[in-house]
Amino acid sequence: MTTPLLVQDGMVVSLDYSLRLAAGDVIDSSSDGEPLEFLQGAGQIISGLEQALYGMAVGDEKQVTVAPVDGYGEMDPAGVQFFPASTFPEDMELEVGMALQAQDNSGHVFTVYVSEVQEDGVLLDFNHPLAGETLHFQAKIAGLRPATDEELAHGHAHAHGHSH
C-alpha cells in the first residue's frame, strides 16, 4: 500500500486555477497554458491560497476565498502620490492604467500604476492593482512531487525540476 501524496511543505504543487473578483469576471487563470508550479510553504503564492491547499491530493478541487489581508493587502490611500510632469521624460505619454518601473532607495525595482492624469502631473498608485480585492479562486491540484534538494535550497520550484 502506498500513501497518497498530499500538499505539504516541501512539495512542488502543479495547480490549475482561475481567479475571479467579487464582480465575477475571471481575471487570471492557468487554463491558457501549463498549470502554475510552485514550492509549497515557500511563500511563492499569496498566503491565503497557499494555506488553503494543505492536505489536498492530486485531482482535489476547491473554492478558496481570500480576504485582502491574506491576498494583495488593503488599499493604502497614502500609496497614491502626486508626481509633477517634470519627473518624467518630456516625450513620455502618460495614460491612466499605465505601468511604470520605479526603484526604491535600496535598489529594488517595482511596478507602479498611473491612477490619474492631471494638468501638471500624475497620481501614481504604489498599491498592488489587486490591493483591497477579495479574491475567489477555483483551485485544482494537477500534480504533486517532492521538491529536489536544489529547489528546497533555492526556496522555489524549478520548471519540470530542471536545475539552473
Ligand code: ZN
Ligand atoms: Zn532556483
